[in-house]
Amino acid sequence: DAGVIQSPRHEVTEMGQEVTLRCKPISGHDYLFWYRQTMMRGLELLIYFNNNVPIDDSGMPEDRFSAKMPNASFSTLKIQPSEPRDSAVYFCASSLAWGGQPQHFGDGTRLSIL
């Protein structure tokens, strides 16, 4: 079975531009998570969804960040407008059930904001 698929793998853009990151979870998984990894802060949970519904977005850094999950096989994380401090690796992960199952990560999107 295919794993979690993220696109693009790399994104370089100028500050002020809109950035959209995409994720396809593993088929049949109920939960989807968005994480951010930086040298300074490590791995942080930004938001998670259960059955396409956002459950907890307390990790989203500010209003410039938004996430959607229009159906069970697709989610987006959008940054508008982007700033250099948003540069990081963004991971998407999915799991069968919250708490009782392992989380499986995509390969990440390396985002650089110039």
Add this chain to the structure above:
Amino acid sequence: GIQVEQSPPDLILQEGANSTLRCNFSDSVNNLQWFHQNPWGQLINLFYIPSGTKQNGRLSATTVATERYSLLYISSSQTTDSGVYFCAVGGGDYKLSFGAGTTVTVRA
């Protein structure tokens, strides 16, 4: 949130050596997972282990929930074991908090 401390921060091994990585956490957990981030940046789930002991090939893990720690054992290490090992824990709300990781370098 739950505080997670991993030790040691760095570990250099000769191929074939055994090692133990430790994860201490500050509160009761319902969820504990170990991950390996390889040199290409991929995060691979190794174990879901909120309590007890599990083994997968040369890797095994033990969590003693009552004493708030977990151990990851690597036996007969290989160069492909190099990377960063993360412990992540979740409490009553099940949100995962990640430790800072242990960077393992296995030399041939």
